Amino acid sequence: MKAQVSLTVPESKLLIARAIASLPEVKSAANNGKIILKGGTTVSALSEILAEMPLRISGRITPRGATAAKHVVSDYPHSILIENGRARNIDETFVDEVAGLASGDIVVIGANALDVNGNAAMMAGAPLGGRPGRAISGIMAEGVSMIIAVGLEKLIPNTVSEAVSAAGRKRVDAAYGMAVGLIPLVGKVVTERDALAILANVKCTVIGRGGISGAEGATTMIIEGEGDDVKKALRAIEEIKGAKTSGLEKSLVECDENSEGCKVHLACIISAKRSDLISSDSSQAPESHSRSIPSGMPDSQGTPV
Secondary structure, eight states: OEEEEEEOHHHHHHHHHHHHHHOHHHHHHHHHSEEEEEOSHHHHHHHHHHTSOOOOOOOEEETTEEEOBSSOOTTSOSEEEEETTEEEEOTTTHHHHHHTOOTTOEEEEEOSEEOTTSOEEEEEOSGGGHHHHHHHHHHHHTTOEEEEEOOGGGBOSSOHHHHHHHOOTTTOSOBSBOOOEEEEEOSEEEOHHHHHHHHHOOEEEEEEEOOSTTOTTOEEEEEESOHHHHHHHHHHHHHHTTOOOOSOGGGGSBOOTTOGGGGTOOSBSSSGGGGGGSOOOGGGSOOOOOOOOOTTSBOTTSOBO
């Protein structure tokens, strides 16, 4: 049996989270070990399943670039440790908690880049990648299992190695949002294609990417398998249809030119302190790409002008 499905980015994130929660190694760690969830919107969806709480979202990509949260909400966790069925905030002790993990424990982390070879990397806009950035090499060095939750909207056309070489907080002179570097990640990658294979034992082939009207970044796939398995996959998809982005609501509000994070972020042309990065000389201004809208016609928001 074959079926064609299209998943929006938030739907894919929730599907990935549900698949990771169902993995035998995750269930084992939840019952007999420790699980660290490092904040991000896909991992926040997993936190809602395992710990019944969303996570505080830090960096994110928006139409304005690589931005951070506007509001300081440090009393809510960006990263948590789940042990004996209970979750606790480890934002201030992330490195120490990683040092205490055993081989059967698990760290789940998101990624910002994925190449066709299955290599992944995470953006870092804070010095040294913040506490999680400092600990990631230790996670891999200690032999702790890492699960990388990443949607196919993060697929890049070049290799992660090339991306790492091109990026760098201190290499960038001007950035829409904070300049970022990339931290390579090594672990078990779970995309929406992998998620359906985990949940329903089906084969998934991506046949298209992107869309409009809220489906920007969407993934369209052909699902193949035994009839019962394909139907199981379709039921799993039906359950997550209409999903929204996970994350502590207040932390989803992005930074502005006077936000707290401006103190440590580099090269941001949005920041009031770095507005000099864009020349005010009108002779150097780029040609406008705006267009007039005939009277009575709707603008991009559907509002008559």
